[in-house]
Structures are given as structure tokens and as C-alpha cells.
Amino acid sequence: MVSNKKLTIDVxxxxxxKSFGVDSQDSDIRKAFDKVMNNLERKQYVILSExxxxxxxxxxxxxxxxxxxxxxxxxKCNLKCKHCYRDAxxxxxxxxxxxxxxxxxxxxxxxxxxxxxxxxxxxxxxxISQILQVANDSFNVFLLSNGLMISRIPxxxxxxxxxxxxxxxxxxxxxxxxxxxxxxCFQKIEKCIHMVNRLKIDHVxxxxxxxxxxxxxxxxxxxxxxxxVRRVAFGLSIPLGRAKESDKHLELxxxxxxxxxxxxxxxxxxxxxxxxxxxxxxxxxxxxxxxxIDERLIFKCSAGKTNVVIDPNAFVRPCHxxxxxxFVTYSVNEYIRDIKKHRIKDYSNxxxxxxxxxxxxNRSVRDxxxxxxxxxx
Numbered sequence: 157m158v159s160n161k162k163l164t165i166d167v168x169x170x171x172x173x174k175s176f177g178v179d180s181q182d183s184d185i186r187k188a189f190d191k192v193m194n195n196l197e198r199k200q201y202v203i204l205s206e207x208x209x210x211x212x213x214x215x216x217x218x219x220x221x222x223x224x225x226x227x228x229x230x231x232k233c234n235l236k237c238k239h240c241y242r243d244a245x246x247x248x249x250x251x252x253x254x255x256x257x258x259x260x261x262x263x264x265x266x267x268x269x270x271x272x273x274x275x276x277x278x279x280x281x282x283x284i285s286q287i288l289q290v291a292n293d294s295f296n297v298f299l300l301s302n303g304l305m306i307s308r309i310p311x312x313x314x315x316x317x318x319x320x321x322x323x324x325x326x327x328x329x330x331x332x333x334x335x336x337x338x339x340x341c342f343q344k345i346e347k348c349i350h351m352v353n354r355l356k357i358d359h360v361x362x363x364x365x366x367x368x369x370x371x372x373x374x375x376x377x378x379x380x381x382x383x384x385v386r387r388v389a390f391g392l393s394i395p396l397g398r399a400k401e402s403d404k405h406l407e408l409x410x411x412x413x414x415x416x417x418x419x420x421x422x423x424x425x426x427x428x429x430x431x432x433x434x435x436x437x438x439x440x441x442x443x444x445x446x447x448x449i450d451e452r453l454i455f456k457c458s459a460g461k462t463n464v465v466i467d468p469n470a471f472v473r474p475c476h477x478x479x480x481x482x483f484v485t486y487s488v489n490e491y492i493r494d495i496k497k498h499r500i501k502d503y504s505n506x507x508x509x510x511x512x513x514x515x516x517x518n519r520s521v522r523d524x525x526x527x528x529x530x531x532x533x
Contacts, residue, residue, distance in 0.1 A: 165193065216267050219495055223462040224270040226476055227252070227260070229287060230468055232280040235302060236337030237325070239364055239406055241477075243397035244276040251281050256470040256488070261294050263492055271295035274476070279305035285313065292316040303348035304341055315355040322348065324361045324388075327372065327379040335369060349383045360387040360434065366406040370416050377423050381430050389434040390420060395519060396479060460503055464491070474503055482510040 169189050173180040180186075215221050230251035233244035271291055278284060278301055288309055291297050296318045303322040306314065324345065326332035332341040352359050361380055365373065380388055393399045393406045408416065424433040460474025467473070472491040473483045483506050494501060514520055 218498075219267075220461075220498070220500065221264065221267040221495060222464045223268065223458075224272060224464075225260075225264060225268055226272040226274060226463065226465045227257075228274050228276070228465065228467045228476070229257070229278050229284070230276040230281045233275060233277040233302075234280055234304060234338065235277070235325075235341075237335065238337075238368075238398060239366055239393035240398040241394050241396035242276065246280075249276065249280075250468040252468045252470065254283055254286075257287055258290065260466065260470070260488060261290055263488075265294040269296055270298065272298040272300065274300040277302055277305065279308050284308060285310055288313045288317070302345075303352075304344040306348045306351065311351070311355060314351075315357060317357060320352060320357055320359040322352070322359055322361050324363050324376060324380065326369070327375040331369070331372060331375075346383065349385060353384055359385075360389055361385050362389045362391060364391050364393055365408065365416055366393055367408055367412065368406065370408060370412060370419075373416065373419050374423065377427065377431070381427060385431060387432045387434055390416075394477070396477075460501065474501075478507075478510060482506055482513075 169186065170180055172189065173185065178185055230249060231242065231244055232246060232249035232251060233240070233242075234246060235244075236246075271294070273288075273291065275281075278299060281287060285308065288297070292313055297316070299317055299320045301320060301322060302325075303320075322345075325335040326342060329340065329342045332345070333339055349361075363373070363376055369376075377388065392408065395407075399406060420433060463474075465473050465476045466488055467480060470488045471480070472486045472488055473480060483503070486501065491501075511520075
């Protein structure tokens with residue numbers, strides 16, 4: 157549906173009634189319509205705004221530019237989480253150069269509408285303020301952050317972003333330290349959430365559930381409700397990066413998963429209207445299945461086609477769920493050249509080799525807990 161600055165929810169309702177030949181004056185039909193739209197918004201299939209906004213056209217006719225770029229601006233992180241799939245560190249890191257960043261923006265501006273910025277921890281980048289200023293002028297911007305250094309970003313730039321995903325690792329200073337290995341974090345995450353709420357930035361808080369914190373879910377939810385967080389999602393650690401070595405100590409047993417699912421369902425009911433519980437990687441608490449990877453729901457993956465990842469070295473790969481070293485080096489310049497020549501890179505051999513390497517570790521693609529993994533071929 158294309159917005160032309162005149163399409164309000166009421167106009168959309170009239171259009172739907174006209175299309176299906178039903179009476180727009182029927183109050184029961186209107187109630188059903190409003191319920192459907194509210195459910196779609198809650199699941200983030202649509203975005204309802206109190207202000208008019210026109211859709212921005214993007215792309216270039218005849219060329220296959222990505223719909224979204226996930227840009228890993230740095231490998232640096234201010235935390236030491238055991239579950240980190242990147243093995244991000246504070247001392248040893250690589251960050252994207254200003255020249256690489258501005259080149260990427262120059263090429264993809266007005267062609268790729270969405271830029272998802274990640275790390276490591278993106279706010280540790282030495283030029284994050286300038287980067288975000290340029291990004292906001294060029295894309296719809298989405299941030300993936302632990303939130304602890306969000307104050308490094310000027311408020312006038314922060315409030316321009318479309319969405320922020322904030323990772324939550326505890327409910328007080330002690331629980332945060334046990335999970336992240338870093339001190340004095342809880343007060344910072346409180347300030348982050350207060351700032352995001354004050355600036356009215358759309359956001360979700362994500363909780364990664366492990367063997368070490370699954371008994372504290374209620375306390376974390378109570379904390380989020382007290383901070384006026386409106387959306388929360390849950391995920392499980394995946395055996396990559398630092399978590400590859402510690403995953404056996406972090407991974408929930410099937411019985412523990414069942415306990416977690418029941419706990420979340422109960423909290424979802426208890427706090428209905430105060431906070432929305434959203435499905436996330438590997439934990440399908442909304443449905444009857446405990447395994448989020450339901451074969452009926454898997455579509456051909458968009459990784460490498462409509463979505464790509466660009467790392468701090470300005471190398472392109474199709475998916476952030478697969479280690480960088482699984483792919484042959486593919487620079488952003490090569491990627492741009494392939495777009496111009498109407499070529500789509502074939503990752504089949506690399507994916508096959510990665511699947512074989514997992515088998516040698518007695519693992520499978522299902523351990524990656526990605527609902528689309530792996531249909532890159």
C-alpha cells in the first residue's frame with residue numbers, strides 16, 4: 157500500500173470495504189478491521205503513524221540493489237558476553253573507515269532504502285555521530301545496540317532513527333555483571349531506555365535466554381515494565397564466535413525450554429496491555445511448537461539477494477548468521493560491479509562447505525536457530 161500523505165486509517169478502511177463490497181457503516185466490520193490492523197502493527201507487519209508520511213521510492217530500474225544493508229561498522233564491543241556470536245572485543249578490533257562508509261553511502265543512497273547498523277557495539281565507533289548524521293540523511297536507519305553508550309549520539313540525530321533494538325542482560329548491577337563481564341552497566345541501560353522513551357523512538361528490547369539467566373525472566377520483565385518498555389522479544393544463543401566454546405554451558409535443555417515457554421506465556425497474559433511479547437530467534441513461545449524452525453514457515457532466504465551484510469573491512473557477505481571466514485573475500489567494489497553487470501553471486505559452494513564443517517562438529521544448520529537457514533542456494 158503506497159502512502160500519498162492522504163491515506164489515513166479511515167481512508168484505508170473505506171477502500172477495503174469497497175473492495176469487498178461490505179457496508180462501511182457496520183460497526184462490527186469496523187471493529188474487526190481495527191482489530192486486524194492492531195494485530196498487524198503489534199507483529200510489526202505494518203507501521204501506523206500519527207503523522208502523514210509519503211513513501212520514498214528507491215532502487216534503479218533494471219538493477220538489483222539490495223532492499224536492506226546490515227552494516228557492521230565495528231568489531232569493537234564494551235561488553236564480554238559469553239553468548240557473543242561475533243567474539244567482539246574491546247582491545248582488538250577493526251572499525252569501518254570513513255572513506256569506506258561514505259563510498260557505500262554514495263553508491264546506495266536513493267537505491268537501497270534501509271540501513272541496519274550493528275557491530276560489535278556500533279556506539280563504540282570513533283565517528284559514530286558523523287556516521288549516523290550521514291546515514292539519517294540517506295536511509296531509513298535501524299540500530300542494533302546494547303544501549304550502554306547511546307548517549308554518545310547527539311539527541312537530534314538519535315531521534316531521527318526509525319527503530320532501535322536494545323539488548324537487555326539483567327535486572328540489576330549484579331545480574332548484568334554476571335552476564336556481560338562488565339561493571340556499572342545497569343544504571344546506563346536505565347538511562348538509555350529513559351532517553352529512548354523521552355525522544356519517542358520506536359524500539360524493542362531483546363533478551364537472550366541461556367541456562368544462566370532463564371530463571372530470572374520474570375525479574376527482567378518486571379524491570380522492563382517499570383521502565384515503560386512496550387515491546388520485548390526473546391532469543392537463544394547460537395554456537396558461533398565466543399558462544400561456540402561456551403554454548404554447551406549456555407544452551408537450554410528441552411525441559412528448560414519448555415519451562416521458559418510456559419513462563420513467557422504466563423507473563424504475556426499477566427502483562428497484556430502493558431508490554432507486547434514478540435517472537436524471536438529460536439524460541440517460538442507464541443505457537444504450539446517449541447522449535448521455531450518450522451519447515452512449513454521457511455521461505456527462500458533473502459540473504460545475498462534483497463539483503464546483504466557489509467563488515468568493517470567493507471567486505472560483503474549474504475548473512476550475519478554465518479561466520480565471515482566461511483566466505484571467499486568479496487569486496488563492496490566487486491559487489492557494486494556485479495550489480496552494474498546484472499550478476500548475482502553464487503554462494504552455493506561456500507554454504508555447502510560450511511554445512512559440512514558443522515557436520516564435523518556434530519552440529520547442523522538447525523543449531524543456528526535461523527528460521528530461513530539455509531536456503532541461500
